[in-house]
Amino acid sequence: MEEIIQYDKQLLLWFNGSDSLFLDSLIMTLTNAKTWIPLYLGLFYVVVKTNLKSNTAVRDILLVMAAAGACVLLAGTIDDTIVKPLVARWRPTHDPEIGSLVDTVNDYRGGNYGFFSAHAANTFSIAVFFSLLMRQRLLTIFLVAWSLTNCYTRLYLGVHYPGDITVGLIWGGLVGFCVYKGYCRLTRPAIYTRQLCYVPMAILCLTVLVAVVMALL
Secondary structure (H helix, E strand, O other): OHHHHHHHHHHHHHHOOOOOHHHHHHHHHHOOHHHHHHHHHHHHHHHHHHHOOOOOHHHHHHHHHHHHHHHHHHHHHHHHHHHHHHHOOEOHHHOOOOHHHOOOOOOOOOOOEOOOOHHHHHHHHHHHHHHHHHOOHHHHHHHHHHHHHHHHHHHHOOOOOHHHHHHHHHHHHHHHHHHHHHHHHHOOOOOOOHHHHHHHHHHHHHHHHHHHHHHHO
């Protein structure tokens, strides 16, 4: 186990930081949850537009929103309030062993404990749930790439070990899958068209583009 922990730390240092001010600025923008609000609104738009056709539109829309909320609650909130304090594994930025070696951006260090990554768990639970819900392959690729991008930002900033990210992805994927199965027991999912699913994909691309432009300024 000690060998695995040491390898985890060395791997983190390989991912961590760079000499690029552009990347520093871009990563800080991409790791901010507020950056992705347009994506969430895009997904909400697709859900509303699709389910308005049903006779129980309000109920169906609320069920999807409740399921998405359950993903965040089970994936991230439980992690932050129970798992992190219980496991109490230092974030790399606070780790007495390698903390001085970690490259930080704007002195951002996060909270004391980092196991497991709530960013990884939250984003992957949302990606898995909406991928299963909407059943559009291209959207699935975009959402998984979005989640992995969030994971990379945490490694770059040195606030999570790769092991934290890996466990977060596993837990988030499990939560997203279970929430979807629970949702299916309550109602029959609507059929989402490819054309509508282009909306959150376009918003995701535009959000990244804006973040790149802002980092260049």
